Amino acid sequence: MNAEPDLHAWAAGERRNVLDLADVLGVVQADWITLQADLMSYAADYVIRKHGARWTVVDDPMAPRGYRCVVEVIGRDGQTRQLDPLRAVAREIADLPIEITRMLADAELALGLASEVLPATSSPTGAPATR
16 A cells, blocks of 8 residues: 555544544543644654655554554665654653653654764763763
8 A cells, every 4th residue: 555645634534533532531631632643743744854754654454544654764774764653652652751852863763864872971982971
């Protein structure tokens, strides 16, 4: 199923799904769901604008519709990789508090667009970093 997705129809459908689910869950949960939807959109838009990624559709028998919309890009090593924005956000939410820069850096790493980064407390030589 490699046809170009109708992104506007997909976005409208997902927005309806979010709003329907929000109605069922109540206002507090609705805000949480809206935040997740906004983060998904932001993560996808970031890799599209900064790295030239594009939307594509992949078969997924576990998904309710049998497919998922993912962003796809060629990494620094020349390999094509895909990222599901929903899964990227889910990983970030599992490690609260939410840090947007960490989420975007993780997306770049997953897509092969950045190299592994050392922890903030270390320098490239392994000596403690000064702040």
